Amino acid sequence: MNQPKKQEFKTPKHIDDYPTGPQYTAGFLPETNAGWRTVRPLVDHEACVFCLRCYMLCPDGTIFKDNGKINIDMDYCKGCGVCAFECPKDAITMIKEEL
Amino acid sequence: MNQPKKQEFKTPKHIDDYPTGPQYTAGFLPETNAGWRTVRPLVDHEACVFCLRCYMLCPDGTIFKDNGKINIDMDYCKGCGVCAFECPKDAITMIKEEL
Amino acid sequence: MNNMLAIPKVNVKNMTDKEFFYGHKACAGCGGSIAVRLALKVLGERTFAALPAGCMSAVGFIYPQMAFNINALITTFPGAASMGSGIAVGAKAIGLKDFKTVVIAGDGGTADIGFQALSGMIDRNDDVLYICYDNEAYMNTGIQKSGLTPYGTKTTTTPTGKNLPGSVTHKKNLFEIIAAHDIAYAATASIGYPQDFINKVNKAKHTKGTSFIHVYASCPTGWGTPTETSVDIAKEAVDCGLIFLAEYENGEYKLNRNPKNFKSVNDYLAKQGRFKHMSDRDIEIVSSNRDKKWERMRKHWLQK
Amino acid sequence: MNNMLAIPKVNVKNMTDKEFFYGHKACAGCGGSIAVRLALKVLGERTFAALPAGCMSAVGFIYPQMAFNINALITTFPGAASMGSGIAVGAKAIGLKDFKTVVIAGDGGTADIGFQALSGMIDRNDDVLYICYDNEAYMNTGIQKSGLTPYGTKTTTTPTGKNLPGSVTHKKNLFEIIAAHDIAYAATASIGYPQDFINKVNKAKHTKGTSFIHVYASCPTGWGTPTETSVDIAKEAVDCGLIFLAEYENGEYKLNRNPKNFKSVNDYLAKQGRFKHMSDRDIEIVSSNRDKKWERMRKHWLQK
Amino acid sequence: MKEIRWHGRGGQGGFTASRLLGIAASVHGNKHALAFPSFGPERRGAPVLAFTKIDDTKLNDRSEVEESDYVVVMDETLIDSGFSKGIKTGATIVINTTQPERYRALLPSYTIMSIDASKIAMEILGRHITNTAMYGALAAASDLVSLDAALESIKTEMKPAIAEKNMRIVKLAYETVKNQM
Amino acid sequence: MKEIRWHGRGGQGGFTASRLLGIAASVHGNKHALAFPSFGPERRGAPVLAFTKIDDTKLNDRSEVEESDYVVVMDETLIDSGFSKGIKTGATIVINTTQPERYRALLPSYTIMSIDASKIAMEILGRHITNTAMYGALAAASDLVSLDAALESIKTEMKPAIAEKNMRIVKLAYETVKNQM
Amino acid sequence: MKNNKIFISGDEAVAVGVKLSRPHVIAAYPITPQTITVERLSDMVEAKELDAEYMHVESEHSAISATMGASAVGARTFTASSSQGLLYMTEGLHYCSGGRYPVVMMNANRSVALPWSIYGDQRDSLSLLDSGWIQVYVEDAQEALDMIIQAYKIAEHKDVLTPMMVNLDGFILTHTYELVDIPNQDEVDQFLPAFITPNKMSFEDPKNLGFSSKPDDNTEFKYQQNEAMFNAIPVLQDVDKEFGSKFGRTYHGMVEEYKCEDAEVVLVALGSVCGTVRVVIDNMRKAGKKVGLLKIRYMRPFPEAEVKALGKRVKAMGVIDKDISFGYEGTVYTNVNSALSKIDKHVFKQNFVGGLGGRDITKNEIEAMFNKLFLGISSEQEEKVEFFSLNVETNE
Amino acid sequence: MKNNKIFISGDEAVAVGVKLSRPHVIAAYPITPQTITVERLSDMVEAKELDAEYMHVESEHSAISATMGASAVGARTFTASSSQGLLYMTEGLHYCSGGRYPVVMMNANRSVALPWSIYGDQRDSLSLLDSGWIQVYVEDAQEALDMIIQAYKIAEHKDVLTPMMVNLDGFILTHTYELVDIPNQDEVDQFLPAFITPNKMSFEDPKNLGFSSKPDDNTEFKYQQNEAMFNAIPVLQDVDKEFGSKFGRTYHGMVEEYKCEDAEVVLVALGSVCGTVRVVIDNMRKAGKKVGLLKIRYMRPFPEAEVKALGKRVKAMGVIDKDISFGYEGTVYTNVNSALSKIDKHVFKQNFVGGLGGRDITKNEIEAMFNKLFLGISSEQEEKVEFFSLNVETNE
């Protein structure tokens, strides 16, 4: 997986802990987006032909190539369903998010 | 002559003599431009064929139709020489401005 | 311009697997974020991105969550192009080499309030790629009409009802207006045709001077469409002929797709909340304008 | 648009003998003032004129000397078109009938800082005629380069010397850019062809919606030309092909003059202080660009 | 003063419910009310809050809600780790769930009321829009507004075409919860 | 402090002359000087003013020139009705004219000096640019700067190509006026 | 007077106020948190409830330009903005006041970038106090609606002819729903006369507007503009009274004093925070503390007389500023202090800079402010600027 | 140090100062009376005397945007404007200071439309005091040149990182020629280090800049920005001292006192009018009058300490304002008064609003101002705002 990962953010305790001006490390992610989901994609690896259309079209870039297989970073998937809709093989289905 | 004419301007004496806001009578002309001239146009009415090219092209609009003749409002002519240059009949010459 | 034939092709198989727009807070299924994400993957790490106010900046830079995994900044809403110009010129002035500057702005930020700065940038021919993701309204502020909102669209400032059919103005000819500046490279695209979009970004990446890509990008929230159809609806817009794929290069237009038949405009409109109210008469206006536009494009733009 | 055939012709014999731009403080021989004066004579008394900062407003409204003998006002420099729009829309809203609104702006005010507002006005199709008098630089502030300054021009911000040939950018394609908006009516003109200009203003006067005229207007002060040749030099610009006379109407371009041979570009340039320094190579660039431009215009704009 | 906090997702109608409650209390209830969303740029799908304040006298205080008397949860997936911050001990929490016991265990210091709002919404609207059901449930679980006022507020706010169904939802939800009590 | 007022037309070079005087006085004369145009939007051809202030100590006072000690008129058509306002009694006025007597009659309370600057300019430059001639004339008519300083100021300010001719003009004008005195 | 109360937000209340004022032309550009106002106006125009031209301008600079253009032919106009949009209009704001175009604007007070923030503070409008606009700050949706109607009457008054900005705290007022009494259209029509101005173009009396003026006259035009702004003081007081007698609500003109009669210590504040201050005052009064509130309604013209009068009566004054002029202090504080410098007595003062970028100002904090002021009168304390409340330690 | 004095205008002096500071990028848009500066810079770039990119931007909003963009990659930048142009930049001014981009700008102080006027007053920059820029006002061309060089050192200082505006009175300074000593390039290079900032994008350490911040953090960023502006006070004093030791000229930091040691009555002023005030003081001193001048150099950060200290020593203070905040008083007066409100003593004050739209301020008038102040300490007088000098009667 070559996506940025959630990182821990140290809440500033002193004014000098803030960056000088509005500047911060590119790709720094203290929050996940998993809480947005009400449904989640389930990949049927049998059906998948690794055409990468889902990888190309995921608005959140959460699908990645995992040793010749599709995998999804569930920290950042929002459950939009684009991958499932676009998959030419119907290899992805959206299922209700579990608690 | 159908051009605006120089009008007398009453210098405001009291603040209420000023217009409310920057607004004033369209075409109000307290000043002439005659002082700008170092040369002035002289029309040869014999040569003039009343084609009105000078009238059309005077940047200051000072040439007017005066009963079938060209006439010039010398209060506002700046002596640019466009009329003389453009006249197809060379009916206008520029002469040194008198004191 | 460089020799385009020499540019290595980029596609989903060989493009970097790094993600440069990640963890953002865009609505689920946001088409704009697909455009941004793909563009940055083509442009790569040595890119400075400048985004004016708009959805993509609003969802990408919420301290301390920094969703741009490359150098990026938010610009004033009217100043995207000029701030982009400043980056490109400044980076050159301090001696940087081998980098690209990209501005990414919405339709409102491009065709309305940021238009002057964009025009000025093209005029100076600064070395910047400007990408307009077009979701056909001001989305970040809640779906108001922009200069690229099509006729008949319901937005919050072009309501529909007894007296008005939604927007009464037509979509500004952004692409033609930009092309008329005689820009080095300009293109239209749609996230519904992602490989075409990738190719165009790649071409622009290798263009010296200003280039421009107008990419159609769906907004499920503003359009009233299901999140999962975002790519599909953007494809359908092209297939029904309301959006065209074209390029302008070396002073000439090129029509990239010129289908014999269009898919139904009705179907395209009916799928979207923003068009549901449209009367047959208004749909007729839309269709006949499409036909006129294509007639003109075919007449003037087809390579003879 | 109205039936143009029905519009009464205006010429120097039948035009009003009233003067609406009079007693102004423009330099002697100012070409811009010829354009303003003629345009207002065609438009007549029931006209609201809006002028942004620039020479024509600076010389026309110096309290208490009011050189506009009709309703007129100065607008902010960036806001000419939108203030014009406001006038047109406001006058309609309070119930006025049978009037025309005209915006008159310089090249800088039009192609640079006022461009966005102009584009927005066209987009709304407000009922305003916008006239850009083009003297190819910011004259009021002392001859700085604008977006309409041609290649090779010496201005105070594009000096000439060992290292630079004057302006290194080319004249923005203002007319084509405006036309690309699919405006109701647009035209180019020159004060060197006054009757043609009068005709075009007259056509625009009778156009509903936004119309635009780009009129070439000499500036003896900024160009380094004798005051008396102001009309002649503007004619020569057309005759040597650097300025073209064209219209855009009903979605089509029209080239009004298409001479077999052009007069010498060299002669035209040599007469002007701003071009005196030009090298043969630079003159060659100018000529070949002219030829390319005409090739394109002839290819696309000539009625077939 | 009573403070009510609504948990929903952007686009789910939580804020509408908070306003309906305000209308019922003020227009139809002779009380004073303020209703406001959690201010911010949250997108569709993101967890969001809305608030209603109700009092007998004019509500001058415009500072943020600090201690809620009632909390309404439109979707149980919204109950995360920070959830109980700012809820008064003993407050009533109304949750759209079929498993109230789970939350009674999880949130022992509050009164938990539950309703299967999704089911009601699907039945009557045919769509998964749960806000009016939750509104009806809150009306029942509290004495903030009467059922009549709640129904009137729907009439005041909604177009006739949809008002009728939503009134049925409110009524059904109200009764369902009353029956629990 | 000495105040000098220059009358010219926009584009005629009056302001350049005012600066040359400032350069001569300060760079080449060990005095302090300010030179400034009449601020404003005047167009080419319009009558305009320029000013030079010269003093032995730092010139702090930046208010307008009120009372001129010297007035230079680059073109006699510029002498209009308001002309004498703001000229010190006894001041010296240098006019580009062939008819000094006319002005001695018209402006009796001043010392009138004349020079045919147009002629000198046409002779040496072949163009009607009278500013350096008037500058030379003023240098002669006053003790503001020495001829040497005046000539040096031309070298300092102008490109060599035109400096030489203008130095000849200054010198000729200077001598012409000195001969009158 | 039929009671017609509806539950709407501040933004919507403004839209209703505008509708009742019957403008001819509306030109505005979207920006959070102002948008709801212009969206509602769009709806009203569509529904023909409001017979106005709605101009979809392409920027705020054009919005203000378009309204000026319309005003210049005698049309009544409305625009609305916020934050970046207001700043982008700056040139037009000065132009409009100098041109004496009585445009009425709603400004949704919002913080100013950078950093970006859509939340409320008052740095946008307070940073533009010198632009020549009458500025009023309202406390709730009802006052917002009523002040729009009053604004037209004040701005268009012949002795005033000055544009007016009605400021609402972003979100806290713009997006909060509450019960608002809607005046009757006929009564508004009686209250608000048609717009008449000498400062317009017409075919009966053609004018040149917006000219340049040389040093000979410029000062006089500025003097006149300043005079007009001061003329607004009696006018706005009269308008408020007349409004009160017609509609039963009055807002006390330039300022409103709350429990100041016998107060020893007062807080000065603008806009929505005043409500929270009232609550704290009520509580503290119960404990016998003599505290009060000076609600500044108009920042321009500035209530100098009122501030001085109160300064003479109290021992300490705290100023809550939802803004900061970097390198000095809060702008309201500076303005209040200038007035206080003219009385013959030293009042202990403190500046509480709070609410920046939408930070909440709590009742506890307000109580703490009052207590700091009490401390200042009982012991030697520095008169300082304090940021309310920082979440971190500082170097101070 | 070789003496290298040339006779140039204020505008030209600025251009020379910029050249010596070696900016990477210059972006500016023409406006009278600033144009000469950018024209000279164009010449220098053409002649390769200055190795910088000159950007022909299409507006001032773009000028400030372009300089911010360049600054964001670590380039040193310059822009210049005036009046309408400065106002048209307003959004960018706030953006630039909030973004902590240390852009240096020359502003040619000019009146603001309407009415149009190209002449000098200070309403443009003084109306933008809250925009977060360091503002310095200079008195002659030499100070203009020197302050440009100092400005880079101050603005780019790591504890400051705040943009800085160097203000010159339009025409009176910009277009007046005088003798100016030109520092040597090598010495300037030693004095002025390269621009280093943590606040930039680079490929070594990729950053996201100019983000939004929620109420949780926004106040802290604003606090920090305010702190940086106050940090500028010691920095600018040090820079001035160092400049003095290197180049032999120093300007006394925040303010300059002229003959204030024993003064009873002082005038407070900014910019070029200070020179005329000095002349009047010298004259009046000869007649035994104890008069002095407080030349405020920096309006932001504001010299509060200096004003208070002087206020404690003198009996009366007059403030000359080349601006007016309509509906109140001159802005400098308001700022000075706020400082004076914090001392335990009442100083008699008057506000002299003058020079509007280019009106001359004469020596006689300045003397009259001093006399009014003397009158105020000897008899009961109202503390008022007076327009200097009206050519007409008024209703007062």
Ligand SMILES: Cc1ncc(C[n+]2csc(CCOP(=O)(O)OP(=O)(O)O)c2C)c(N)n1
């Ligand atoms: C000067 C200014 N005016 C208005 C705004 C408010 N604003 C921020 S984003 C936005 C809408 C952006 O629309 P668009 O450019 O189409 O992008 P989208 O939101 O659709 O992605 C608006 C109006 C602003 N930030 N600055």
Ligand SMILES: Cc1ncc(C[n+]2csc(CCOP(=O)(O)OP(=O)(O)O)c2C)c(N)n1
């Ligand atoms: C916002 C703003 N920026 C700059 C100016 C200064 N300015 C006034 S007129 C002018 C030049 C106008 O040039 P152009 O539009 O070409 O007209 P011209 O003077 O040539 O007639 C400029 C730069 C201004 N008034 N307002």
Ligand code: SF4
């Ligand atoms: S789109 Fe479908 S087939 Fe293609 S990679 Fe994704 S899951 Fe596999």
Ligand code: SF4
């Ligand atoms: S000289 Fe010029 S201004 Fe005079 S009449 Fe002829 S054209 Fe007109």
Ligand code: SF4
């Ligand atoms: S509103 Fe539309 S454009 Fe904006 S984030 Fe949501 S889906 Fe994307």
Ligand code: SF4
């Ligand atoms: S500078 Fe040129 S455009 Fe301006 S008034 Fe003079 S001649 Fe006309």
